[in-house]
Amino acid sequence: MSRPLRHHPYDAPSGGWGSMQSLVRHASRQQVWGSALGELPRQNKPDGFMCVSCAWAKPAEPHAAEFCENGAKATFWELTSKRATADFFARHTTEELRGWEDFDLENEGRLTCPMRHDPETDRYLPVSWDEAFAAIGRRLKTFDPDRVVFYASGRASLEASYMYQLFARIYGTNNLPDSSNMCHETTSKALPKSIGVPVGTVELDDFEHTDCILAFGQNVGSNAPRMLHPLQRAAERGVSMLVFNPMRERGWLTFVDPQNPAQMLSGRPTRLASRYYQPRPAGDIAVMTGMAKTLLALDDAAQAAGEPRVLDQAFIDEHCHGFEDFERMVRKTGWDEIERNAGLTREAIEDAGRIYARAERAIAIYGMGLTQHRLGSDSVGMLVNLLLMRGHIGRIGTGILPVRGHSNVQGQRTVGIADDPALVPIDRLGEMYGFAPPRKKGFTTVEACEAMLEDGVDAFIGLGGNFLRAVPDHARMEPAWGRLKLAVHVATRLNRSHLVTAEETYLLPCLGRLEEDVQAGGPQVVTMEDSTAHIHASRGRARPASPDLLSEIRIVAELAKATLSGAARVPWDDWVADYGRIRDAIARTFPEDFHDMNARMFTPGGFARPLAARDRRWNTDTGKANFRTPAALNASFDPDDDDTVFRLITLRSNDQFNTTIYGYRDRFRGIDGSRMVVMMNPDDIARMGLVSGARVALTTVAEDGIPRRKAGLTLLAYDVPKGCLAAYYPECNVLVPLSHHERDSLTPAAKSVPVRIAAEVGDARVRGGRPQIEAM
Incomplete structure (x- = not known):
């Protein structure tokens, strides 16, 4: 569908009336009224449901409306009145639907019944649940388990995730890639090396006691808007907020609380960022090296003057390892090299270092702007180094905070969704359920894609998500996908991955998290883990979109029963009847984290998983917190000596959550009507x-000789650093080579893709024609 592009800079605050108008527009578009709107007050409440969008924490004392603009969009998307019924699929072939845009596919509404793709007519046809389970089970029995991929998106509950990983392992494989592989797997690799835990150490209460916040590569206004409330309170207390992001994002600048009538009426926003720095993409290591260099210089001066130290030397001596090597690297690195790689001046970096040096307690926040680079692990390690220099881990008001995306992506790893069996108590699982667990390491997302390209995968099972649209190298992956023998998608809505069909493909529609889930034992509850490692119950009460929907837990159990033929002692039917029994099993498998889970899951604010680093206990190879020296200051793949190569950031819009496109209005960037733009x-x-206004094309600079090109993009002048471009994900995933990934975690390096830009042949606008962009 053709849509006119309009662009006008947006200078209003985040939140405020713009947010309220957006909610009304999206509720109307999804035809959400009456009882559906009545669900919003239950969102993120202790006896309500956990948001299906981001994983931000649920406070013990929630606001009356504990939801944000994007969280409400996700709720409207799930409670929509629109339905993609069997009649819809009878009218459209998959070839036709592949020509639709992402928004238009999902905007057809909720799936209503199980479907099987018919190759002869190229249409999805209804199939009974019993027929689907039996056919899938028969086919899975014919495959080598190591040629089957069990993918999990970050939405599935702890209960469904636990059952899913058990199903895969009894089947005989550790091929359990998940959405974390595409975003924060870098965190899971980096933090254990530095502080001995794979997750952040910050809790909500820490925001009330900190006096400095460092934020790197995270867009709070679009990606975790509920975090704006503790940030606002911190700003009003005078907390210094230093933001580092190549894009100047509105969410970090000013905020009007839609739940504060006085602020809404006055229109006076709260200023958030004390300083806003725009480094080059992948230049964060250089920025942090400069800040560390500033701390060392200030510490030298303090010692010379007989004043208190800037470094927390007592903490470093007692709790840290590797400081001498790190200090040596920082001191020998020159400012010219730092400035060139950072894209910031020495004065700006020293300014940030001096502000940070005055903080008694500091929190460091980061997102995929750190993790999705070649040296993302080193970037995360450097941020931890800055905290360790001042003793800002293991005290109230301090710590490291990776902001997760999917609402339970962190929790899935906690209960066993992991490709590496070393991360899972597989011996305990084997003893509990009477099977021999597989020992071979499984596929990450990138490894699964590479195996598909080499015809090394026979079947793919997706517990949610839009795998094929989310991964890099679209142009190569879609033909490879068509060679699969079996694809099974557990989903709530139609998406692009469902339309690139395998030899045999099934759509299995499931209940949404907001919908009432009634089993033999009565109404059921599920649980999730948030970004602060707190566990919460979630209870759905909305009427299901269709009487034919099954819960994810029921679907996993039926697939396992049809496939495994009693190969282990798993009470699948008992678990489906009463999800509390699954939680009992989780508690037996992971007793330290989940003891008394059923009794604690409704704790206001959630119950906290124990994290040793919060208590300054370091489960690392040295027994201490480790200073890590980065391999280089440039975390990207691009050559430094070619000024025709730009670093492309792929990013989300304000009307988007991961691959789900809610609309075409990126309000905060002032872009409306199209996503085919490059800034x-x-x-x-x-x-x-x-x-x-010109039409341009981007081509990837890579050494593998494979052409990657994205054409039809409209060029927009925008406030981004020189040498940098920005364009939307997933449209530009075609430009990201599978081989361009983070060195340790294999996370796609989607935040600094080396590309060249050129005008499309025949575009008169390059020769001085009037840009074809409508004013807003």
Whole structure:
């Protein structure tokens, strides 16, 4: 569907009336009224449901409306009145639907019955649940388990995730990639090396006691808006907030609380960022090296003057390892090298270092702007280094905080969704259920894609998600996907992955988290883990979109029963009847984290998993917190000596959650009507002989010789650093090579893709024509 592009800079605060208008627009679009709207007050409440969007924490004392703009969009998306019925699929072939845009596919509404793709007519046809389970089970029995992929998106509950990983392992494989592999797997690799835990150490209460916040590569306004409430309170207390992001995002600048009538009426926003720095993409290691260099210089001066130390030397001596090597690297690194890689001046970096040096308690927040680079693990390690220098881990008001995306992506790993069997108590699982667990390491997401390209995968089972649209190298992956023998999708809505069919493909529609889940034992409850490692119950009460929907837990159990033929002692039917029995099993498997789970799951604010680093106990190879020296200051793949190569950031819009596109209005960036745009610094536009409004194409710079090109993009002049471009995900995933991933975690390096830009042949606008962009 053709939509006109309109662009006008947005200078209003985040939140406020813009957020309220957005909610009304999206409720109307999804035809959500009456009882459905009545569910919003239950969102993120102790006896309500956990948001299906991001994983931000649920406070013990919630606001009356404990939801954000994007969380409400996710709720409307799930409670929509629209339905993609069997009649819809009878009218459209999958070939036709592949030509639709992502928004238009999902905007058809909720799936209502199980479907099987018919190759002869190229249409999805209804199939009974019993027929689907039996056919899938028969087919799975014919495959080598190591040629089957069990993928999990971050939405599935702890209960469903635990059952799913058990199903895969009894089947005989550790091929359990998940959505974390594409975003925060870098965190899971980096933090254990530094502080001995794979998750952040910050809790909500820490925001009330900190006096400095460092934020790197995270867009709070679109990706975790409920975090704006503790940030606002911190700003009002005078907390210094230092934001580092190549994009100047509105959410970090000013905020009007929609739940504060006085602020809404006055229109006076709260200023959040004390300083806003725009480094080059992948330049964060250099920025943090400069800040560390500043701390060392200030510490030297303090010692010379007989004043209190800037470094927390007592903490370093007692709790840390590797400081001498790290200090040596920082001292020998020159400012010219730091400035060139950081894209910031020495003065700006020293300014940030001096502010941080005055903080008694500091929190460091980060997102995929750190993790999705070649040296993302080193970037995370450097941020931890800054905290360790000042003793800012293991005290109230301090710590490291990776902001997760999917609402339970962190929890899935906690209960066993992991490709590495070393991360899971597989011997205990074997003893509990009477089977021999597989020992071979399984596929990550990138490894699963590589195996598909080499015809090394026969079947794919997806517990939610839009795998094929989310992964890199679209142009190569879609033909490979078509060679699969079996694809099974557990889903709530139609998406692109469902339309690139295998030899045999099934759509298994499930209940949404907001919907009442009634089993033999009565109404059921599920649980999730948030970004602060707190566990929460979630109770759905909305009427199911269709009487034919089954819960994810029931679907996993039926697939396992049809496939495994009694190969282990698993009470699948008992678990489906009463989810509390699954939680009892989780508690027996992971007693330290989940003891008394059923009794604690309704604790206001959730019950906390124990994290040793919060108590300054370091489960690392040295028994201490480790300073880690980065391999380089440039975390990207691009060559430094070619000024025609730009670093492309792929990013989400304000009307988006991961691959789910809610609409075409990226309000905070002032872009409306199209996602086919690329943002570029005005000086770079002039240097490259282009004009804003021109049609351009991007081509990837990679050594593998495989052509990757994205054409049909409209160029927009925008406030991004020189040498940088920004464009939307997943449309530009075609430009990300599978081989360009984080060195340790294999997370796709989607935040600094080396590309060249050129005008499309025949575009008169490059020769001075009027840019074809409507004013808003």
